[in-house]
Amino acid sequence: MERSDTELGRLADGTLMVLFANGDPDAARVLTDRLLPRAYRHAARVLGNAAEAEDVAQEALLRLWRAARTWQADGAAKPSTWLHKVVANLAIDRLRRSGRSVELGEDDFADPSPGAEARLQEAGRRDALDAALASLPERQRQAVILRHIEGLSNPEIAEILDVGVEAVESLTARGKRALKAALAGQKEALGYGHG
Known part of the structure; x- marks a missing residue:
C-alpha cells in the first residue's frame, strides 16, 4: 500500500528516518523537504556565505542519511536536533579551518516581498542583524540563531552545543544583550521609529 506525501508529512521525523532505513525513498524526500531549509538557514547565518551554507547543509544531511540504519524512532535524539x-x-570547523570570522553583509538570503521600499527596508534590517550576529562569539551566535531564529528549545540547543541548559540560557541572554547594544543606535534608520 503506497502512502501519499500528506500521510508521510504527518509522521514524526524519527519515524521517517526508520522508514527510509527500511528502503522507503519517499520518507527520505519528505524529511529532506522538512529539514534541509532549516539546516541551510542555520549554516548561512553562521557562515555568512550561501555557497558554503549549501555545502554544509548537504553534508549534514548526507551524514543524517548514513545514520538512518541505526536510528531508533523512540530514541532520545530527534533528527532535527541531531x-x-x-x-x-x-x-x-569551516570557520576555524579558514582562519576567518564570519562577515555578513550581502543579503543572499532575503525572500522577495512586495514593494521596493519594503524590500530595501527588510534587506537593511537583515544586513544589520547579520552584522550584529557576526560580532558575537561563536557559541553565543549559535545559541541565538538556534533559539531565536530557528525556534529550538533550550534543551535541544544544549544537546546540539554539548552544554547544559543553564549555559544555553546564559549564552542566549548575553547574545541578546550584545545584539541589543549593537543595534540600539540603528532603530530609526531601520524603520522602527522612535522608542
Whole structure:
C-alpha cells in the first residue's frame, strides 16, 4: 500500500528516518523537504556565505542519511536536533579551518516581498542583524540563531552545543544583550521609529 506525501508529512521525523532505513525513498524526500531549509538557514547565518551554507547543509544531511540504519524512532535524539548539531560543528570547523570570522553583509538570503521600499527596508534590517550576529562569539551566535531564529528549545540547543541548559540560557541572554547594544543606535534608520 503506497502512502501519499500528506500521510508521510504527518509522521514524526524519527519515524521517517526508520522508514527510509527500511528502503522507503519517499520518507527520505519528505524529511529532506522538512529539514534541509532549516539546516541551510542555520549554516548561512553562521557562515555568512550561501555557497558554503549549501555545502554544509548537504553534508549534514548526507551524514543524517548514513545514520538512518541505526536510528531508533523512540530514541532520545530527534533528527532535527541531531542535524542542527552536525551543522553547528561543520560550520565551526569551516570557520576555524579558514582562519576567518564570519562577515555578513550581502543579503543572499532575503525572500522577495512586495514593494521596493519594503524590500530595501527588510534587506537593511537583515544586513544589520547579520552584522550584529557576526560580532558575537561563536557559541553565543549559535545559541541565538538556534533559539531565536530557528525556534529550538533550550534543551535541544544544549544537546546540539554539548552544554547544559543553564549555559544555553546564559549564552542566549548575553547574545541578546550584545545584539541589543549593537543595534540600539540603528532603530530609526531601520524603520522602527522612535522608542
